[in-house]
Amino acid sequence: MHLIFTTLERYLAKEIVLTGLAVLLVLLLVVMSAEVAYWLAAVVEGRIHADTLLPVLSVSVVKYTTVLLPLSMMLTIMLVFGRLYRDSEMAAIMSAGCGPLCWYRPVLSVTLPLTLLLLTMNLYIMPELNAYKQQLLDSAGSTQDLDTLAVGRFNRARNGDAVFFIESRKPSGNQVEGVFLQQRIDGVDSVNIAGSAHSMRHDNGDVYLLMQGGRQYIGNAGSRDYRIVTYSDYAVRMPEPVDAASVRPVKALPSDTLLKSHNPAYQAELHWRITMPVGMLMLALLAVPLSYTRPRSGRFAKLALALVLYLVYSNLLGVSFNWMQDGVIPFWLADWWVHALALMLLLGLFYHYGYFARRRRKTG
Numbered sequence: 001m002h003l004i005f006t007t008l009e010r011y012l013a014k015e016i017v018l019t020g021l022a023v024l025l026v027l028l029l030v031v032m033s034a035e036v037a038y039w040l041a042a043v044v045e046g047r048i049h050a051d052t053l054l055p056v057l058s059v060s061v062v063k064y065t066t067v068l069l070p071l072s073m074m075l076t077i078m079l080v081f082g083r084l085y086r087d088s089e090m091a092a093i094m095s096a097g098c099g100p101l102c103w104y105r106p107v108l109s110v111t112l113p114l115t116l117l118l119l120t121m122n123l124y125i126m127p128e129l130n131a132y133k134q135q136l137l138d139s140a141g142s143t144q145d146l147d148t149l150a151v152g153r154f155n156r157a158r159n160g161d162a163v164f165f166i167e168s169r170k171p172s173g174n175q176v177e178g179v180f181l182q183q184r185i186d187g188v189d190s191v192n193i194a195g196s197a198h199s200m201r202h203d204n205g206d207v208y209l210l211m212q213g214g215r216q217y218i219g220n221a222g223s224r225d226y227r228i229v230t231y232s233d234y235a236v237r238m239p240e241p242v243d244a245a246s247v248r249p250v251k252a253l254p255s256d257t258l259l260k261s262h263n264p265a266y267q268a269e270l271h272w273r274i275t276m277p278v279g280m281l282m283l284a285l286l287a288v289p290l291s292y293t294r295p296r297s298g299r300f301a302k303l304a305l306a307l308v309l310y311l312v313y314s315n316l317l318g319v320s321f322n323w324m325q326d327g328v329i330p331f332w333l334a335d336w337w338v339h340a341l342a343l344m345l346l347l348g349l350f351y352h353y354g355y356f357a358r359r360r361r362k363t364g
Helices: 002-044 050-086 089-095 100-141 255-260 264-290 303-326 336-352 355-363
Strands: 162-169 175-185 188-201 207-218 227-237
Touching: 002 050, 002 100, 050 089, 050 100, 050 264, 050 303, 100 255, 100 264, 175 207, 188 227, 255 264, 264 303, 264 336, 303 336
Parallel strands: none
Antiparallel strands: 162 175, 175 188, 188 207, 207 227
């Protein structure tokens, strides 16, 4: 009998792994299609460079994989066990002496390692990836060095106060030709068009763009108050670069920093990193009794209920997260009350489907 259970557990675990990979891939393709479209538009608009696109999308793939794991695990278990119910395989499994509580062994053999992996990702890896992504975006939006500007495309400053366009760049990288610069200074538009330009650094550390052989148009569009100035040399102070270390977002902060802080926003972020793995484990446990369907019924009969439950569960976690940020609920309570509600629902489903009664009959 032990051999039958071992073979059965391996069969169920294999089905969960294969189905889970397929479900996660489908969900990831749906989410990443919108993400790819967004960052492609950013490249076209000049907000990031083309060589930044692939690293940013790679970080997004890892990020959404961790976000979608709880939902994909829940759907996977419901699909696998729902098929067993529909094809009457579950009746054969139960006749072999494997009751409902026995089904959790293959489920937990897959879910527990993924829970630990997700916890490690959220606590240590994702903050570094978020910091790396922020650094990429900050460097892509920096316009203080000419070698960071893309040729043949409009480059927008990170603060949105300036737009650059260059036709070509000399091999040195510090000399460019065919320069267009649009700025808004004190509510007045200023457009500079120059034949060439190069950057130079002042003694105080400020960087200036020296435009040569150009013309400047000063005035707002639609206004008659326009000035046109022709110059041989014109120096423009370049925007300050963004210090990525000083503006590191909360999601990119190390978990040790969050743990030592008494800031409610930091404490909420730390709890959020922990609650996702706990939530995935709870959803996997709930998926087993929720997957019960009558034989010859639709394979996707319970998926709508699962999606509703997932939305309610995730929204309650989001509400608890916001309450923590605002200081409405104490640190020790956090979002554990949501998990407690999920545990009560799980015990209610056990009682409804007679899991405890069957266990007593088996041991008795």
